[in-house]
Amino acid sequence: MNGIESLLYGIGIAGVAFNAAAGVLDAGRKPFDLFGMVVVALAASLGGGSLRDVLLDRTVFWIADQSYLIASIAAGLATFALVRFVRLPSRLFLLPDAIGLALFTVSGTQAALAMGAPWLVASLMGVITGVFGGIVRDVLCNEIPLVFTGELYATASWAGALLLIGLIEAGVGAGWAALAAGALVLVIRLGAIRFKWRLPVFVARI
Amino acid sequence: MNGIESLLYGIGIAGVAFNAAAGVLDAGRKPFDLFGMVVVALAASLGGGSLRDVLLDRTVFWIADQSYLIASIAAGLATFALVRFVRLPSRLFLLPDAIGLALFTVSGTQAALAMGAPWLVASLMGVITGVFGGIVRDVLCNEIPLVFTGELYATASWAGALLLIGLIEAGVGAGWAALAAGALVLVIRLGAIRFKWRLPVFVARI
Amino acid sequence: MNGIESLLYGIGIAGVAFNAAAGVLDAGRKPFDLFGMVVVALAASLGGGSLRDVLLDRTVFWIADQSYLIASIAAGLATFALVRFVRLPSRLFLLPDAIGLALFTVSGTQAALAMGAPWLVASLMGVITGVFGGIVRDVLCNEIPLVFTGELYATASWAGALLLIGLIEAGVGAGWAALAAGALVLVIRLGAIRFKWRLPVFVARI
Numbered sequence: 001m002n003g004i005e006s007l008l009y010g011i012g013i014a015g016v017a018f019n020a021a022a023g024v025l026d027a028g029r030k031p032f033d034l035f036g037m038v039v040v041a042l043a044a045s046l047g048g049g050s051l052r053d054v055l056l057d058r059t060v061f062w063i064a065d066q067s068y069l070i071a072s073i074a075a076g077l078a079t080f081a082l083v084r085f086v087r088l089p090s091r092l093f094l095l096p097d098a099i100g101l102a103l104f105t106v107s108g109t110q111a112a113l114a115m116g117a118p119w120l121v122a123s124l125m126g127v128i129t130g131v132f133g134g135i136v137r138d139v140l141c142n143e144i145p146l147v148f149t150g151e152l153y154a155t156a157s158w159a160g161a162l163l164l165i166g167l168i169e170a171g172v173g174a175g176w177a178a179l180a181a182g183a184l185v186l187v188i189r190l191g192a193i194r195f196k197w198r199l200p201v202f203v204a205r206i
Numbered sequence: 207m208n209g210i211e212s213l214l215y216g217i218g219i220a221g222v223a224f225n226a227a228a229g230v231l232d233a234g235r236k237p238f239d240l241f242g243m244v245v246v247a248l249a250a251s252l253g254g255g256s257l258r259d260v261l262l263d264r265t266v267f268w269i270a271d272q273s274y275l276i277a278s279i280a281a282g283l284a285t286f287a288l289v290r291f292v293r294l295p296s297r298l299f300l301l302p303d304a305i306g307l308a309l310f311t312v313s314g315t316q317a318a319l320a321m322g323a324p325w326l327v328a329s330l331m332g333v334i335t336g337v338f339g340g341i342v343r344d345v346l347c348n349e350i351p352l353v354f355t356g357e358l359y360a361t362a363s364w365a366g367a368l369l370l371i372g373l374i375e376a377g378v379g380a381g382w383a384a385l386a387a388g389a390l391v392l393v394i395r396l397g398a399i400r401f402k403w404r405l406p407v408f409v410a411r412i
Numbered sequence: 413m414n415g416i417e418s419l420l421y422g423i424g425i426a427g428v429a430f431n432a433a434a435g436v437l438d439a440g441r442k443p444f445d446l447f448g449m450v451v452v453a454l455a456a457s458l459g460g461g462s463l464r465d466v467l468l469d470r471t472v473f474w475i476a477d478q479s480y481l482i483a484s485i486a487a488g489l490a491t492f493a494l495v496r497f498v499r500l501p502s503r504l505f506l507l508p509d510a511i512g513l514a515l516f517t518v519s520g521t522q523a524a525l526a527m528g529a530p531w532l533v534a535s536l537m538g539v540i541t542g543v544f545g546g547i548v549r550d551v552l553c554n555e556i557p558l559v560f561t562g563e564l565y566a567t568a569s570w571a572g573a574l575l576l577i578g579l580i581e582a583g584v585g586a587g588w589a590a591l592a593a594g595a596l597v598l599v600i601r602l603g604a605i606r607f608k609w610r611l612p613v614f615v616a617r618i
Contacts, residue, residue, distance in 0.1 A: 032560055033560070033610060033611035034611045035559075035565075035566045035567050035570075035611055036559065036560040036566075039559070039560070039566065050467065054260055054466055054467070055256065055260070055266050055269060056269065057263075057265065057266075057469075059469065060467050060469075062533075063467060063468065063529065063533050066530055066532055066533060069532055069533065069536070070532070117269065118272055120272055120275055120276070121268075121269055121272060121275065124275070139345075139551075140557075140560070145346075147241075147242070147245070148238055148239070148242040148245070148346070153241075154241045154242075154245065155241050158241075198239060199239035199240045199241055260466055261462065261466070261472050261475060262475065263469075263471065263472075323475065324478055326478050326481055326482070327474075327475055327478060327481065330454075330481070345551075351552075353447075353448070353451070354444055354445070354448040354451070354552070359447075360447045360448075360451065361447050364447075404445060405445035405446045405447055
């Protein structure tokens with residue numbers, strides 16, 4: 001495994017851990033038992049990548065390599081232990097969720113490009129990998145998915161995926177392109193949370 | 207691509223466009239942002255065929271051919287633009303939804319038959335292709351799926367799928383069989399909306 | 413097909429039938445039409461195994477063998493006919509649900525082991541096969557999934573899957589291992605219903 005591959009592998013593991021933590025923090029506001037927590041952590045952290053791999057007909061990443069499964073369960077249990085002893089602000093899960101979104105957008109887009117997907121499909125795979133786990137998490141927690149609530153979310157993911165594809169097309173190295181794309185997702189998403197950046201909401205006429 | 211294949215390809219593209227329009231018209235009654243709209247349009251128009259292809263282990267149709275993706279986004283945005291300027295009746299989305307159901311039932315059943323699936327599986331694939339996108343759309347819009355509300359819906363789809371399989375078995379050409387099956391779905395579904403045709407609803411004893 | 417394979421095949425068919433019955437008993441408390449019932453029966457009984465097969469990239473079991481599809485529809489319709497004439501206690505569906513959970517945990521874990529999956533993945537596949545159909549059923553019926561409500565449920569499934577893997581590792585025959593694992597799931601799950609065994613519920617601090 002060379003440097004770039006190690007970097008992308010680390011990005012994937014870190015994305016799984018952050019999304020598992022966000023899942024537990026989100027589920028923590030509901031009367032879930034320990035196992036329900038673990039299920040939400042697994043769904044939030046493995047859901048997007050699983051859907052991407054099934055659609056692309058690749059071997060599902062956490063079946064090919066158990067490390068992701070272990071990272072998800074470990075991060076979920078660690079977060080669970082933490083929140084039993086420390087009182088955390090209720091919107092804290094937005095931070096690991098944003099980091100997970102950035103990491104998964106990059107790893108999802110890279111995986112689709114590596115399969116030879118055309119650019120529109122590859123960027124959509126980045127978005128699916130980034131947002132699908134969070135949708136499943138919110139549906140399991142019986143909340144309106146974050147992605148639909150107006151603040152820039154999937155838009156941040158799509159912008160990052162398109163930047164990544166553009167930079168790679170322009171000949172920029174995969175490591176720098178991944179860094180720039182992930183940073184763009186994070187900046188847009190955190191800015192959207194802080195400054196309430198939104199897309200125009202549809203005014204229903206019907 | 208010969209005449210029949212062109213016809214079936216056109217049926218698939220048209221089904222995607224009508225279902226994307228129905229998705230936007232349905233989502234338009236909720237405070238979704240522009241991106242949420244596009245997601246609902248994509249899920250409504252690509253969901254059923256994606257599930258069919260994953261179950262049949264075919265390459266997912268919109269990954270093999272980006273035209274479907276472009277048709278879905280274009281139809282979704284066009285509908286979005288239209289409803290911002292024109293006041294439309296609230297049940298209007300039932301019409302593109304019914305047309306999409308007919309088109310997808312035909313293309314889903316055909317795709318399963320072409321893979322050599324036995325008749326019961328093939329007819330169920332037609333129904334899955336027809337109704338699954340609408341179920342996802344309604345779940346995302348937090349409404350009870352149309353398919354469960356009593357009016358003939360999946361029944362219309364199944365009747366059409368069975369007619370298609372029967373006609374092809376009887377030696378009728380694929381084009382005429384597709385036309386007759388699609389017309390049957392549309393007639394049953396529109397009749398069900400207009401005249402409130404329903405299956406017996408289960409009277410709970412438990 | 414030798415004795416063990418026949419046994420496992422029978423376990424799979426029986427699991428499908430029990431889960432279809434549980435689906436209809438659950439849906440029977442809602443105003444679903446006949447077709448909605450069949451859809452819930454199909455989703456409850458085929459959902460978990462379908463997800464397992466798609467993740468493992470096997471041919472989906474009910475497409476490879478229509479018997480499962482027929483067993484599901486037949487058990488669903490028989491249950492539907494029964495409950496129209498007999499008044500049944502409202503929590504009765506918990507019994508076929510528990511039997512279905514035990515049967516599917518065994519068949520799901522066996523299928524993953526037969527594909528050469530490592531133990532953690534194989535046990536998770538058993539849990540997914542066991543619980544996913546019930547999650548879809550409850551979401552379609554607009555109820556909180558049983559698996560998240562605190563009583564031991566997925567935990568029972570996981571314990572059975574781990575016992576099955578341990579016994580096979582220890583050289584116990586596949587038939588006896590399947591029997592012991594299925595019995596363990598059933599005992600834990602029925603005990604949890606009767607004696608309200610629960611995992612600690614997370615006390616939200618956030």
